[in-house]
Amino acid sequence: MASNDQIVKDFNDAWARLNVDELMNYFTEDAVYHNIPMRPAVGTASIRKVITSLLKGVNAIRFEVHHQISIGNVVMNERTDYTEMGEKKMSLPVMGVFEFENGKIKAWRDYFDMATFSNALAG
Amino acid sequence: MTTSEQVVNDFIATFGKLDLEALMSFFTEDAVYHNIPWPAATGRNAIRKVLEGFFKDMSMTAAKFEVRYQLASGNIVMNERVDTLTINGKKISLPVTGVFEIENGKIKAWRDYFDAATFNEAMAA
Numbered sequence: 001m002a003s004n005d006q007i008v009k010d011f012n013d014a015w016a017r018l019n020v021d022e023l024m025n026y027f028t029e030d031a032v033y034h035n036i037p038m039r040p041a042v043g044t045a046s047i048r049k050v051i052t053s054l055l056k057g058v059n060a061i062r063f064e065v066h067h068q069i070s071i072g073n074v075v076m077n078e079r080t081d082y083t084e085m086g087e088k089k090m091s092l093p094v095m096g097v098f099e100f101e102n103g104k105i106k107a108w109r110d111y112f113d114m115a116t117f118s119n120a121l122a123g
Numbered sequence: 124m125t126t127s128e129q130v131v132n133d134f135i136a137t138f139g140k141l142d143l144e145a146l147m148s149f150f151t152e153d154a155v156y157h158n159i160p161w162p163a164a165t166g167r168n169a170i171r172k173v174l175e176g177f178f179k180d181m182s183m184t185a186a187k188f189e190v191r192y193q194l195a196s197g198n199i200v201m202n203e204r205v206d207t208l209t210i211n212g213k214k215i216s217l218p219v220t221g222v223f224e225i226e227n228g229k230i231k232a233w234r235d236y237f238d239a240a241t242f243n244e245a246m247a248a
Contacts, residue, residue, distance in 0.1 A: 036218050037238035067222060069194040069201055076194050076201040078222050078234070093159050095220035095236040097192060097203050109203070111220040111236040113160035 004100045005070035008077065011105070012063040018055050024048055028104040037114035060084040073100045090120035127225040128195040131202070134223075134230065135188045141178055147171055151229040160239035177210075185209035188219075198225045215245035 002010070011026045024044060027033075033047045034040035041050045055061075061083050068077035075098040083090045092112055099107035124132075134149045147167060150156070156170045157163035164173045177183045186208050193202040200223040207216050217237055224232035 037241065067199050067201070069196045069199065071194045071196075074192050074194060076192065076203070076220070078201070078236075093236065095201070095222065097220065111203075111218065112238070113236075114238050114240055116160065 001103050003070065004073065004075050005068065007103060008068065008075045008098050012065060015061045015063055018058060018061060020048060020051050020055060023051055026105050028101055028106045031105055032107045034109045036109060036111045057085050058083060059086070074098065075100070088121070092117055092120065125195045126228065127198055127200050128193065130225050130228055130230065131200045131223050135190070138186050138188060141183065141186060143171070143174055143178060146174060149230050151226055151231045154230055155232045157234045159234060159236045182211045183208060200225065210246060213246065217242055217245070
């Protein structure tokens with residue numbers, strides 16, 4: 001089985017393909033995806049909705065990982081997430097925490113500044 | 124525990140004492156302290172001003188960093204925390220992740236990721 005460290009790397013790379021079904025494969029049934037400034041999405045049905053809405057109108061996504069540490073069932077990374085929507089190009093500084101269970105993501109929490117995201121989207 | 128992790132643990136304990144001079148002794152001369160939603164403070168003088176801003180201007184009278192996870196590898200330490208701060212008599216809890224770069228036992232970079240609106244709204248409430 002791939003290491004949790006490698007699974008997070010693969011998951012980050014998978015975002016670039018903008019494929020919801022592929023991304024959903026990484027989560028446990030009862031997973032929690034929490035963008036900290038927003039409400040948590042609990043369970044795969046809710047997570048699918050959040051990811052579908054995040055990918056809507058998006059031409060390209062790239063997660064650039066600056067630092068990543070994996071110990072036990074936890075992986076943390078510091079990233080810049082680049083998103084292209086039509087003519088708009090956004091870059092968002094993010095830190096993510098991933099909790100693993102049997103090679104799947106059981107919890108994913110992303111910490112970032114909501115206004116940085118909203119202003120970039122509006123700009 | 125790695126040496127770098129020990130530095131961060133000591134720093135967090137010291138932050139709880141709100142002791143500016145003791146906190147400043149943790150940073151390298153050229154350290155960068157960046158609360159990601161705000162401008163970065165580069166160098167000890169700028170960092171001192173930011174911390175003074177918290178302790179004096181904002182009247183921070185208590186700070187407790189509760190660490191949920193902390194991972195360390197080489198000179199990098201990352202943690203996920205809830206920072207409970209008493210500012211102007213108001214107690215606020217802020218979900219934060221931090222990354223610390225350590226050089227020769229000192230903090231060369233400290234970046235904290237959080238939602239500024241969560242902080243501002245708690246302050247205003």
